[in-house]
Amino acid sequence: xxxxxxxxxxxxxxxxxxxxxxxxxxxxxxxxxxxxxxxxxxxxxxxxxxxxxxxxxxxxxxxxxxxxxxxxxxxxxxxxxxxxxxxxxxxxxxxxxxxxxxxxxxxxxxxxxxxxxxxxxxxxxxxxxxxxxxxxxxxxxxxxxxxxxxxxxxxxxxxxxxxxxxxxxxxxxxxxxxxxxxxxxxxxxxxxxxxxxxxxxxxxxxxxxxxxxxxxxxxxxxxxxxxxxxxxxxxxxxxxxxxxxxxxxxxxxxxxxxxxxxxxxxxxxxxxxxxxxxxxxxxxxxxxxxxxxxxxxxxxxxxxxxxxxx
Amino acid sequence: xxxxxxxxxxxxxxxxxxxxxxxxxxxxxxxxxxxxxxxxxxxxxxxxxxxxxxxxxxxxxxxxxxxxxxxxxxxxxxxxxxxxxxxxxxxxxxxxxxxxxxxxxxxxxxxxxxxxxxxxxxxxxxxxxxxxxxxxxxxxxxxxxxxxxxxxxxxxxxxxxxxxxxxxxxxxxxxx
Numbered sequence: 001x002x003x004x005x006x007x008x009x010x011x012x013x014x015x016x017x018x019x020x021x022x023x024x025x026x027x028x029x030x031x032x033x034x035x036x037x038x039x040x041x042x043x044x045x046x047x048x049x050x051x052x053x054x055x056x057x058x059x060x061x062x063x064x065x066x067x068x069x070x071x072x073x074x075x076x077x078x079x080x081x082x083x084x085x086x087x088x089x090x091x092x093x094x095x096x097x098x099x100x101x102x103x104x105x106x107x108x109x110x111x112x113x114x115x116x117x118x119x120x121x122x123x124x125x126x127x128x129x130x131x132x133x134x135x136x137x138x139x140x141x142x143x144x145x146x147x148x149x150x151x152x153x154x155x156x157x158x159x160x161x162x163x164x165x166x167x168x169x170x171x172x173x174x175x176x177x178x179x180x181x182x183x184x185x186x187x188x189x190x191x192x193x194x195x196x197x198x199x200x201x202x203x204x205x206x207x208x209x210x211x212x213x214x215x216x217x218x219x220x221x222x223x224x225x226x227x228x229x230x231x232x233x234x235x236x237x238x239x240x241x242x243x244x245x246x247x248x249x250x251x252x253x254x255x256x257x258x259x260x261x262x263x264x265x266x267x268x269x270x271x272x273x274x275x276x277x278x279x280x281x282x283x284x285x286x287x288x289x290x291x292x293x294x295x296x297x298x299x300x301x302x303x304x305x306x307x308x309x310x
Numbered sequence: 311x312x313x314x315x316x317x318x319x320x321x322x323x324x325x326x327x328x329x330x331x332x333x334x335x336x337x338x339x340x341x342x343x344x345x346x347x348x349x350x351x352x353x354x355x356x357x358x359x360x361x362x363x364x365x366x367x368x369x370x371x372x373x374x375x376x377x378x379x380x381x382x383x384x385x386x387x388x389x390x391x392x393x394x395x396x397x398x399x400x401x402x403x404x405x406x407x408x409x410x411x412x413x414x415x416x417x418x419x420x421x422x423x424x425x426x427x428x429x430x431x432x433x434x435x436x437x438x439x440x441x442x443x444x445x446x447x448x449x450x451x452x453x454x455x456x457x458x459x460x461x462x463x464x465x466x467x468x469x470x471x472x473x474x475x476x477x478x479x480x481x482x483x484x485x486x
Contacts, residue, residue, distance in 0.1 A: 001388070001389075001391055024391075025391070025392065028377075028378075028393075028394065028395070031395050032378070032395075035428055035429060036400065036430060037427075037428035040378035040379060041378070041379060042377075042379070042380075043383075300378075300389075301389060304389035
């Protein structure tokens with residue numbers, strides 16, 4: 001058994017079987033991470049480059065840790081301190097790095113489709129660590145894995161994705177992942193932050209926060225991505241937080257216990273209040289912990305495909 | 311196809327192996343049994359069940375998966391899907407008995423020894439196997455407790471059937 005793909009470019013082209021395999025492999029890596037020595041030698045002859053053309057804290061550290069826990073050699077690349085600022089193209093940068101015998105590339109880029117472009121042009125396994133407003137597959141996988149861990153499975157679970165759906169690659173990857181695994185998905189936020197025709201993906205839509213919270217088993221609260229909003233889409237952060245900020249008050253008013261998730265970084269007091277982010281409903285820190293296991297699973301399953309990659 | 315151990319002999323041999331362990335580990339106070347996943351744990355389950363009947367103390371028992379420690383990860387072919395590792399105690403200073411069903415090239419045992427030390431530094435590591443295919447070793451590894459030694463050709467296969475999985479206890483040698 002192995003993955004149906006040679007690269008992880010998005011959840012869109014994974015099968016439910018692939019996702020299940022990644023989850024089950026991550027279970028084993030989670031056990032490895034609880035050992036006295038949290039490291040296995042599996043990828044000791046594999047070199048991985050982390051190409052980050054966009055800022056990242058969690059994802060970069062998480063990937064780097066996952067690579068090191070698997071015994072791989074890693075190279076870190078940040079666009080701000082590289083020749084990209086001198087005008088080098090993406091392909092030139094990648095090919096130059098590859099000529100130093102690199103097996104895998106983990107890439108984040110502000111342009112949607114950049115990893116797909118790279119996968120067509122260079123001979124290495126590409127893992128998308130976030131491309132523009134398109135996908136962030138490992139985030140969706142770790143979100144799905146965390147829900148599965150908390151609620152037993154994804155089948156039939158109701159997940160609300162709340163906030164800036166328009167600019168969020170996390171939202172799109174999550175929708176694909178959750179739907180493939182049999183969960184029901186609802187997106188909630190101000191009309192200006194929800195793309196038209198998103199219901200074509202088979203998700204419910206609401207503009208009312210209370211309605212979303214009352215419906216769901218899990219609320220995945222997204223960050224307001226001011227850096228991607230090129231025109232004003234709501235009056236002020238204060239107004240946004242008044243209508244769409246999730247607080248402990250909301251959670252206490254519900255008739256049931258729901259789970260709160262957030263992919264980070266949190267704008268405390270905007271989309272999520274501190275008492276909700278740190279309260280008993282939240283599994284935000286478990287998400288971060290699971291991120292390393294999920295990324296180890298993805299790296300492991302893709303690294304073994306080196307022989308037949310073209 | 312040749313039967314190496316039939317149902318009756320199969321269970322006599324496992325009884326003997328359990329008693330041999332008791333000779334060297336009279337009370338299992340500082341000893342631990344580790345079965346190698348996936349097929350070695352079927353043997354270790356039986357042996358631990360036997361020992362639990364013979365002893366009053368609880369035995370430290372774990373299961374080890376060696377997938378991440380294999381030496382053939384990048385030699386092409388199918389990717390190996392791991393099994394569960396369950397070792398809920400430290401192996402520091404313990405006398406560890408590794409258990410696998412068939413000892414062949416020795417590569418699995420090498421991987422297992424690499425994996426073991428990630429759970430602490432054992433005082434001693436011993437190896438127990440149901441079938442020892444001698445003269446077929448690719449590494450300098452020998453078992454301390456052996457159910458049955460057989461001579462076989464590299465083209466032949468040894469298949470161990472377990473009641474729990476295969477609805478019979480039997481060991482057969484298959485010609486290819």
